[in-house]
Amino acid sequence: MNRRLTTSAAVACGIAMFALTNAPSSHADDAKMTTLERVKATAKGELKNPISISPEIIDEGKTLYQQKTCSACHGADGRGIHCPSVVNDAWVYGGDDDTLFRLIALGSEDLGKGGYSRGDKEIIAGPMPGFGEAIQDETDLWKIIAYIRSVSAAK
Numbered sequence: 001m002n003r004r005l006t007t008s009a010a011v012a013c014g015i016a017m018f019a020l021t022n023a024p025s026s027h028a029d030d031a032k033m034t035t036l037e038r039v040k041a042t043a044k045g046e047l048k049n050p051i052s053i054s055p056e057i058i059d060e061g062k063t064l065y066q067q068k069t070c071s072a073c074h075g076a077d078g079r080g081i082h083c084p085s086v087v088n089d090a091w092v093y094g095g096d097d098d099t100l101f102r103l104i105a106l107g108s109e110d111l112g113k114g115g116y117s118r119g120d121k122e123i124i125a126g127p128m129p130g131f132g133e134a135i136q137d138e139t140d141l142w143k144i145i146a147y148i149r150s151v152s153a154a155k
Protein backbone atom coordinates (compact mmCIF):
# COMPACT_ATOMS: atom_id res chain seq x y z
CA MET A 1 0.00 0.00 0.00
CA ASN A 2 1.51 3.37 -0.91
CA ARG A 3 1.74 6.28 1.48
CA ARG A 4 -1.15 8.18 -0.08
CA LEU A 5 -3.51 5.26 0.27
CA THR A 6 -2.43 4.60 3.84
CA THR A 7 -3.09 8.23 4.74
CA SER A 8 -6.55 8.27 3.23
CA ALA A 9 -7.39 4.99 4.98
CA ALA A 10 -6.30 6.53 8.26
CA VAL A 11 -8.42 9.62 7.61
CA ALA A 12 -11.44 7.48 6.73
CA CYS A 13 -10.93 5.50 9.91
CA GLY A 14 -10.68 8.72 11.91
CA ILE A 15 -13.98 9.91 10.48
CA ALA A 16 -15.62 6.58 11.28
CA MET A 17 -14.35 6.78 14.86
CA PHE A 18 -15.64 10.34 15.15
CA ALA A 19 -19.04 9.24 13.88
CA LEU A 20 -19.10 6.34 16.32
CA THR A 21 -18.06 8.27 19.38
CA ASN A 22 -20.53 11.04 18.58
CA ALA A 23 -23.44 8.78 17.72
CA PRO A 24 -26.45 9.73 19.81
CA SER A 25 -26.90 7.37 22.71
CA SER A 26 -29.93 5.12 22.61
CA HIS A 27 -30.94 5.87 26.17
CA ALA A 28 -31.19 8.97 28.32
CA ASP A 29 -27.56 9.39 29.24
CA ASP A 30 -28.07 11.06 32.58
CA ALA A 31 -24.92 12.23 34.35
CA LYS A 32 -22.35 9.68 33.41
CA MET A 33 -19.88 8.56 36.06
CA THR A 34 -16.87 6.32 35.97
CA THR A 35 -17.42 2.72 37.01
CA LEU A 36 -15.94 3.25 40.49
CA GLU A 37 -17.76 6.54 41.05
CA ARG A 38 -21.02 4.77 40.21
CA VAL A 39 -20.29 1.97 42.66
CA LYS A 40 -19.51 4.47 45.44
CA ALA A 41 -22.52 6.66 44.69
CA THR A 42 -25.05 3.82 44.65
CA ALA A 43 -26.46 2.06 47.70
CA LYS A 44 -26.06 -1.71 48.10
CA GLY A 45 -28.47 -3.59 45.88
CA GLU A 46 -29.45 -0.56 43.78
CA LEU A 47 -27.23 -0.83 40.69
CA LYS A 48 -29.34 -1.56 37.62
CA ASN A 49 -28.40 -2.00 33.99
CA PRO A 50 -29.52 1.23 32.27
CA ILE A 51 -28.83 0.15 28.67
CA SER A 52 -31.21 -1.70 26.40
CA ILE A 53 -29.78 -5.03 25.36
CA SER A 54 -29.52 -5.84 21.65
CA PRO A 55 -27.44 -8.30 19.64
CA GLU A 56 -25.04 -5.41 18.85
CA ILE A 57 -24.56 -4.61 22.55
CA ILE A 58 -23.89 -8.29 23.30
CA ASP A 59 -21.34 -8.38 20.47
CA GLU A 60 -19.57 -5.32 21.84
CA GLY A 61 -19.59 -6.92 25.29
CA LYS A 62 -18.00 -10.05 23.85
CA THR A 63 -15.18 -7.99 22.28
CA LEU A 64 -14.64 -6.13 25.57
CA TYR A 65 -14.60 -9.42 27.50
CA GLN A 66 -11.63 -10.48 25.37
CA GLN A 67 -9.94 -7.04 25.30
CA LYS A 68 -10.12 -6.50 29.06
CA THR A 69 -8.52 -9.93 29.63
CA CYS A 70 -11.51 -11.56 31.35
CA SER A 71 -10.92 -14.47 28.98
CA ALA A 72 -7.42 -15.05 30.44
CA CYS A 73 -9.01 -16.46 33.60
CA HIS A 74 -12.56 -17.33 32.60
CA GLY A 75 -11.73 -18.71 29.16
CA ALA A 76 -12.56 -17.42 25.68
CA ASP A 77 -15.85 -19.32 25.85
CA GLY A 78 -16.51 -18.39 29.51
CA ARG A 79 -16.23 -21.96 30.78
CA GLY A 80 -13.45 -21.05 33.17
CA ILE A 81 -9.84 -22.14 33.01
CA HIS A 82 -8.75 -22.12 36.64
CA CYS A 83 -11.53 -19.73 37.62
CA PRO A 84 -15.28 -20.18 37.92
CA SER A 85 -17.31 -20.69 34.80
CA VAL A 86 -19.46 -17.73 33.88
CA VAL A 87 -21.62 -19.86 31.60
CA ASN A 88 -22.87 -22.51 34.03
CA ASP A 89 -26.05 -22.17 36.07
CA ALA A 90 -24.40 -21.09 39.33
CA TRP A 91 -23.38 -17.63 40.46
CA VAL A 92 -20.76 -17.36 43.18
CA TYR A 93 -22.09 -14.19 44.83
CA GLY A 94 -25.40 -13.78 43.05
CA GLY A 95 -26.48 -13.06 39.50
CA ASP A 96 -28.32 -9.76 39.92
CA ASP A 97 -27.05 -6.63 38.15
CA ASP A 98 -25.88 -5.01 41.35
CA THR A 99 -23.74 -7.94 42.52
CA LEU A 100 -22.15 -8.62 39.13
CA PHE A 101 -21.33 -4.95 38.47
CA ARG A 102 -19.78 -4.55 41.93
CA LEU A 103 -17.85 -7.83 41.78
CA ILE A 104 -16.24 -6.96 38.46
CA ALA A 105 -15.57 -3.34 39.43
CA LEU A 106 -14.21 -3.95 42.93
CA GLY A 107 -12.93 -7.52 42.84
CA SER A 108 -14.01 -10.23 45.25
CA GLU A 109 -12.12 -9.03 48.32
CA ASP A 110 -13.55 -5.51 48.30
CA LEU A 111 -16.96 -6.89 47.39
CA GLY A 112 -16.79 -9.04 50.53
CA LYS A 113 -15.97 -5.97 52.64
CA GLY A 114 -19.20 -4.40 51.40
CA GLY A 115 -21.22 -7.19 53.00
CA TYR A 116 -21.66 -9.44 49.96
CA SER A 117 -20.86 -13.07 50.62
CA ARG A 118 -20.09 -16.01 48.42
CA GLY A 119 -22.14 -19.15 48.26
CA ASP A 120 -20.41 -22.51 48.23
CA LYS A 121 -21.38 -23.55 44.74
CA GLU A 122 -18.07 -23.14 42.97
CA ILE A 123 -14.47 -23.84 43.81
CA ILE A 124 -12.56 -20.78 44.99
CA ALA A 125 -9.42 -20.44 42.90
CA GLY A 126 -8.41 -17.21 44.61
CA PRO A 127 -9.62 -13.67 44.56
CA MET A 128 -11.06 -12.00 41.50
CA PRO A 129 -9.15 -8.77 40.81
CA GLY A 130 -11.10 -5.52 40.51
CA PHE A 131 -11.49 -4.01 37.04
CA GLY A 132 -12.92 -0.61 37.99
CA GLU A 133 -9.72 1.14 36.88
CA ALA A 134 -9.32 -0.89 33.68
CA ILE A 135 -12.98 -0.42 32.72
CA GLN A 136 -13.67 3.22 33.53
CA ASP A 137 -16.59 3.50 31.14
CA GLU A 138 -19.52 2.12 33.11
CA THR A 139 -21.42 1.42 29.89
CA ASP A 140 -18.62 -0.93 28.82
CA LEU A 141 -19.06 -2.88 32.03
CA TRP A 142 -22.82 -3.20 31.45
CA LYS A 143 -22.06 -4.45 27.94
CA ILE A 144 -19.75 -7.14 29.33
CA ILE A 145 -22.45 -8.18 31.80
CA ALA A 146 -24.96 -8.33 28.92
CA TYR A 147 -22.57 -10.62 27.05
CA ILE A 148 -22.04 -12.87 30.10
CA ARG A 149 -25.80 -13.16 30.62
CA SER A 150 -26.26 -14.07 26.96
CA VAL A 151 -23.95 -17.09 27.34
CA SER A 152 -24.80 -18.03 30.94
CA ALA A 153 -27.21 -20.83 31.63
CA ALA A 154 -28.19 -18.99 34.81
CA LYS A 155 -28.99 -15.67 32.99
Ligand code: HEC
Nearest residue numbers: 068069070073083084085090091092093108126127128131
Ligand atom coordinates in the same frame (compact mmCIF):
# COMPACT_ATOMS: atom_id res chain seq x y z
C1 HEC B 1 -6.85 -13.12 37.38
C2 HEC B 1 -7.99 -13.94 37.03
C3 HEC B 1 -9.31 -13.25 36.71
C4 HEC B 1 -9.55 -12.29 35.75
C5 HEC B 1 -8.58 -11.65 34.78
C6 HEC B 1 -10.98 -12.05 35.80
N1 HEC B 1 -11.56 -12.82 36.76
FE1 HEC B 1 -13.55 -12.94 37.15
N2 HEC B 1 -13.19 -14.24 38.69
C7 HEC B 1 -11.94 -14.69 39.05
C8 HEC B 1 -12.06 -15.52 40.25
C9 HEC B 1 -10.92 -16.22 40.98
C10 HEC B 1 -13.44 -15.51 40.60
C11 HEC B 1 -14.09 -16.19 41.81
C12 HEC B 1 -13.95 -15.28 43.00
C13 HEC B 1 -14.52 -15.90 44.27
O1 HEC B 1 -15.06 -16.98 44.21
O2 HEC B 1 -14.42 -15.25 45.31
C14 HEC B 1 -14.12 -14.73 39.58
C15 HEC B 1 -15.48 -14.54 39.51
C16 HEC B 1 -16.14 -13.88 38.48
C17 HEC B 1 -17.56 -13.86 38.28
C18 HEC B 1 -18.59 -14.59 39.10
C19 HEC B 1 -18.76 -15.95 38.43
C20 HEC B 1 -19.92 -16.74 38.97
O3 HEC B 1 -20.10 -17.88 38.49
O4 HEC B 1 -20.63 -16.24 39.83
C21 HEC B 1 -17.83 -13.09 37.18
C22 HEC B 1 -19.17 -12.77 36.59
C23 HEC B 1 -16.54 -12.63 36.70
N3 HEC B 1 -15.55 -13.14 37.49
C24 HEC B 1 -16.39 -11.79 35.62
C25 HEC B 1 -15.17 -11.32 35.16
C26 HEC B 1 -15.03 -10.31 34.13
C27 HEC B 1 -16.17 -9.65 33.38
C28 HEC B 1 -13.68 -10.11 33.96
C29 HEC B 1 -12.99 -9.12 33.06
C30 HEC B 1 -13.39 -7.73 33.19
C31 HEC B 1 -13.00 -11.01 34.88
N4 HEC B 1 -13.92 -11.70 35.60
C32 HEC B 1 -11.62 -11.14 34.98
C33 HEC B 1 -10.76 -14.44 38.39
C34 HEC B 1 -10.58 -13.56 37.35
